[in-house]
Amino acid sequence: MSYFSFLAEHGSTLLLGTVTTLKVLICATILYVIISVIFGLMRISNNSVIQGVATVYIEFFRGTSLLVQLFWFYYVLPFFGVSLEAFTAGVVAIGMNFGAYGAEIVRGGILAVPKGQWEGAHALNFSPFKRMKNIIIPQIFPIILPPAANLTVELLKATALVALVTVVDLTFEAKQINAITWLSAQCFGTALLIYYIISRFFLVPFLRWLEVLAARKVGREKI
């Protein structure tokens, strides 16, 4: 069986799986961005309770394995009366895990804004909320976007894990086709290629574009 006839027969299945993978990617990215902003801000709070909650959250999710968290969300949470669908469990687990990593990036970004900016806002009598919203946050994007881009690529790779909690994504489809045909090189090779193409030719250029945009925006504002 040549590779092309393999593609003709199973290509559409793999593409369907790719669509699910992209859905997981987009939903989990949105969730992780929200979580990282919230917990990143909580982490630099002066209130020690809020800061403590954020620290425990971050250490917990960074300290355990994503796969363990995923299985915990899917197989253990039903014990406590919370039954999540496989897709939801996957998105929530990935989002919360990467949110913990992202929170540290956001925290680092906020602390990296030059001290003069904070003092300037203080001198102009901005309220803490306004200072954050109008002065600090707009400046953190060029700082946090490069590490956040790396994290997002990692997230794309992590979406493969949702196949293990029965989400029918690209990995799951590749496994299914492998179980039927035993053409392992073809199906896993194609899956690897698809992940590579998504990351190399779509995700990374998009994130680079965002970085350029953010840098330009700050540059313009400086002038």
Add this chain to the structure above:
Amino acid sequence: MVRGSCCKKGWEGKNIMNAEWKWDFALQILPQMLWATLNTIMAAGIGYAIAAVVGLLFLLGQRTPYKIVNAIVREIIEFIRSTPLLIQLFFVYFVGPQFGITLSAWVCAMITIGLHFGTYLSEVYRGALEGVPKTQWEACRALNFTAFYTYRRIVLPQAFPIAIPGMGNYLVGIFKDTPLLSTIGVAELFHAATAVGGYHYRYLEPYTIVGIIFLILSVPAAMGIRKLESSVNKSQGKVKN
């Protein structure tokens, strides 16, 4: 033909279990889990050792005098870095038998971890080498040191402290990725938890214990690395003064 399906038995049974935590059951399975933890640590250790060497090879591959070779190695690294470890594991594990090469799950796992994290470690090494000021290289040239002597006595002693935090982070990273190995049947901690859970039809305790063991091992490790990082930064600062 049953390869890879060994850890799926009994998952359907999740709805008929009750929610309370049973201490006696947890204590009963704990020794088994602790034994499996040794396997996890071993997998992480061996995988890391291989990755450290492979990383060096990738680094050298990017620094050859031939531009084409460098570009090809660079692209291979990009490919490995941007595809999921899980599918790489499946690829290595299932493709071998297709061409008549049968490797054990452990060997496949170590090859894959070594290759995957080798690419990351090569980036760490590269960053460390680039972190050594250019003037150091120029001074060595001016003093007519051989390349070997330059690396051994001047560059590497300075590059190594820069690489330590990154290398430590990936050690913890490999440790946290070892549960993936259970998917091809390596008998590590997560595999043991799934097996125990399937046998007793209870998943609450095994998976929670796995989480706790991971926390106990990786949080102090991460903290230690952070401390190391700050002390390295301090010592680097002292060197500058």
